[in-house]
Amino acid sequence: MESQRRTGTGRPLRPDDPERVGSYTILGRIGEGGMGAVYLGRGPDGRQVAIKVVRPELAHDPGFVARFREEVTNAQRVASFCTAQVLDHGESADRAYMVTEYIDGVSLKDYVKEHGELSPGMLQGVAVGVAAALVAIHAAGLIHRDLKPANVMLSYSGPRVIDFGIARALDVASGLTMTGQLVGSPGWMAPERILQQQVTTAADIFSWGCLVAFAQNGINPFGTGDFSVMSARLLHGDPQVGELPSPLDRLVRAALDKEPRNRPTARDLLLTMVGGESSEAAVLGTLTAWQSPVPLAPRGATRVMGESTREAPSPAGPPPAGPPAGSPPDAARGSGPPTAYGTPLESGPPTAYGDRPPTSHDAGPPTAYGGGPVPRGAGAFGSAPATVAAGSPLESPTRPSGPGTRPPTGRPPEPSGRPGQGRGGRRAVLAGAVVVVLAAGAVTGWLAFRPDDKKPSGTTTAAGPAPLPDDPLVVRIDRQPGWPDKCYGSIGKLVPTTAKASYVLARNDTCDILPRWSPDRKKIAFTRSTGLAVNELWVMNADGSGAAMVTNQMSGRSRVAWSPDGKKIAFVAKAGTGRQIDVVDVAAPHSTLRLTTDDAFKDDPAWCGSRVAFWSRRTGGLQTIFTVDAATPGKGRVQVTHVDHDVNDPSFSPDCKQMAYTDQPTKDTRHIWITTADGKGTARQLTSDSTRDMDATWSPDGTWIAVARGATALPSIWAIRVSDRHEQRISPSQGNMAHPDWS
Incomplete structure (x- = not known):
């Protein structure tokens, strides 16, 4: 939408404007454009949003x-890295709507119009921030299609790209397509869009080049004029980019190449800007502090969805509540078996386990996210990957390096500061976009923070990160060390928000492992191992009562998976000398259905909708994840992962559209990755801890993933927020826990 600068309280609502859209209250009209109207709204939690x-x-x-x-x-x-996060969408009064986070700031278009070209520091920040946003957008399989200065916000926390992923809807609207109208903004469109050829992510790179040149010179590199004039220049003219600093001069010219295949990718842009031929010290000097322009944040100023306003209405009601204050009380201690490494637990189920609140792991730079790893030896334009200078703030002496290891990353701090407080001068660390490339060659954004103003773990901020759910996990609790050579596992529950655990079923003479909630959370299935060749599938009530064996035909210490209706369980069954995925009816355990028949070794079933996932050595001896249709055994096999090394532990998201899994490029390296469950998407890395991560499980709302972390014999449970990769330990500091299941 075109940007409009206004003053005062904004336009009052018109008679035909809605007072509510879905569950959102309309506070005022922000503006309108080619797609519709934009309103300032308030969500059910009191948060300001753009609708x-x-x-x-x-x-x-x-x-x-x-x-x-x-x-x-x-x-x-x-x-949500350098972008306006999309929060919700739906239909109200037969009209579709979209809800995004509220952004406080001014568009790049308005700022340049009022103040002229950007300072060198701001120019570098915009170039890096917009490139980081494009990597995130492209990693999700989207093309912005309408990237222009009006769609780049200069906020207190850095540049933010808005209105991504919706321009295509106008492209295919039948009323527009039939007339041959081209949706876009003259002067910012790639030549292939004007020629109505295939549009790829390279079109956004062309727009990035135009945008950076505009920020430097205050004018579009192809000048001004009507659509026909601008189209002719874009197709046949040479851009006037002015005197850009290195390496932006080279990058902008490459981005404005007429041929899409000759343009760099968004990741190429980032790699070169933060670690190419320029001095790392010089680059870091311009990126680690974003100086907000003076007009950006007067009290009450608002800027939402490409429209500028002043003194917007304030939402009524209190701000979103954070987590309860105070630490959980110490666990009650008692006597009696079983004990956790010599510490008696309170007798009787459920028993308290652990007495420390969750800790936030904030050390280190932000982690890479999205798009997958950079091929070895392939930096920007085929050069070597960017490196971190010894002794630089980004160097981590505790992380592994060298051949065979993936670039390590740390965890991003929580955003802090509130929009509308004070005028300019607010510094925000832009380390995300830097470290993303230097450390992992993927993308993150900058997150505004001050070292003395960190948010507590799980707090919902203005940007809306999801708080840590309090739904308990079922876990394996080791009564004493020994795994995997010796098993002393018992089944327990873990409350993530308090790091309190309790036994559900604890016997000193059994090895009970790999618990799984039933869909209604009223029962727990688990594997009981009573010897190297004897493994049984058991089911019990959620309180530990009614435990009963379902089948003793399991092969190995393998996890199981409930059917969506909670009546059946998929498990790895003995099949001669091999393994197959079978389904057993819990109420009629002698009735089984075989889903696979091939000879390949397989393990770790997961079930969502009609699909059952598992890993198999069916492809070249590598552990590869497949899904099959439970309704048509032996048919409908889909390969989900496509890498040249082992993967395992598939876990469906609650909506069955995504899948988390353990990526194992080397024997001692295990990280969690996410891909689409249909196998057609691009995988993105979620964790990069120097220790091993495995056994991923999604929270019931799909916003967090819990994993078992650490050495196999010394595991703990950690939770990672999917949106920004913030993570924290959720198991107590005493004792070992593994095999988490959340949803």
Whole structure:
């Protein structure tokens, strides 16, 4: 939407404007554009949001509505790095709408119009921030299609890209397509868009080049004029980029190449800007402090979805509540078996286990996220990957390096500071976009923070990161060390928000492992191992009562998976000298259904919807994840992962659309990655800890993933927020826990 600068309290609502959209209260009209109107709204939690409601004629276009739903759903997957996070979407009064986070600031277009070209520091920040946003957008399988200065916000926390992933809906709207109208902004469109050729992510790179040149010179590199004039220049003219600092001069010229295949990728841009030919010290000097422009943040100023306002209405009601203050009380101690490494636990189920609150792991730089690893030896334009100078703030002496290891990363701190407080001068660390490339060659954004103003773990900030859910996990609790050579496992529950654990079923004479909640959370299935060749599937009530064996035909110490209706369980069954995935009816355990028949070794079933996932050595002897259709045994096999090393531990997201898994490029390296469950998407890395991460499990709301972390004999449970990779330990500091299951 085109940016409009206004003063005062903003426009009052018109008679035909809605007072509510879905569960959101409308506070005022922000502006309007080609797709519809934008409103300032308040969510049920009191948070200010931006609500874009499509105009009536588009709401009745089936092609537009279908594409709008699809693209907004995809946009919700975009990591909130240097972007305006998409929070919600739906339909109200037969009109589609989209909700994004509220952004406080001014558009790049308005700032340059009022103040002229950017300072060198701001220019570098915009170039890096917008490139980081494009990596996140492209990693989600989206193309912005309408990147321009009006869609780049200069906020207190750095540049933020808005309106991504929805321009395509207008492209396919039947009423527009039939007339041959081209949706886009003259002067910022790539030549292939004007020629109506195939549009790829390279079109966004061309727009990035135009945008950076505009920020440097205050004018589009192809000048001004109507659509026909600008189209001719874009197709045949040479851009006037002025005197850009290195390496931006080279990058902008490469981005503005007429041929899409000759342009760098967004990751190429980042790699070169933060670690190419320029001095690392000089680059870090310009990126580690974002100096907000003076006009950005007067009290009450608002800027939402590409529209500028002043003194917007304030939402009524208190701000979103954070976690309860104070630490959980110490666990009650008692006597009697079983003991946790010599420490008696309170007798009787459930028994308290552990007495320390969760800790936040904030050390180290932000972690890489999205897009997968950079090929070895391939930096920007084929050069070697960027490196960190010895002694630089980004160097981590405790992390492994050298051949065979993946670039390590740390964890991003929580955002802090509130929009609308004071004028300019607020510094925000932009380390995300730097470290993403230096450390892992992927992408993150900068997160505004001050060292003395960190948010407590799980706090919901203005940007809306999901708080840590309090739904308990079922876990394996080791009564004493020994795993995997000796097993002293018992089944327990772990409350993530308090790091308190309790036994559900604890016997000193059994090895009970790999628990799994039933879909209604009323029962727990688990594996009982009574010897090297004897493994049994058991089911009990959630309080530990009614434990009963379902089958003793399991092969190995393997996890199991409930069917969506909670009536059946998939498990790894003995099949001669091999293994197959079987399904057993819990109420009729002698009735089984075989889902696989091939000879390949397989393990770790997971079940969501009609699909059952597992890993198999079916492809070249490598552990590869597949899914099969439970309704048609032996048919419908889909390969989910496509890498040249072992992977395992598949775990479906609650909506069955994504899958987390353990990536094992070397014997001692295990990280969690996420991909689409249909195997067609691009995998992205979630964890990069120097120790091993495995056994991923999604929270019931799909916003966090819990993992078992550490050496095999000394595991602990950690939770990682999917949106920004913030992580914290959620198991107590005493004792070992593993095999978590959350959803």
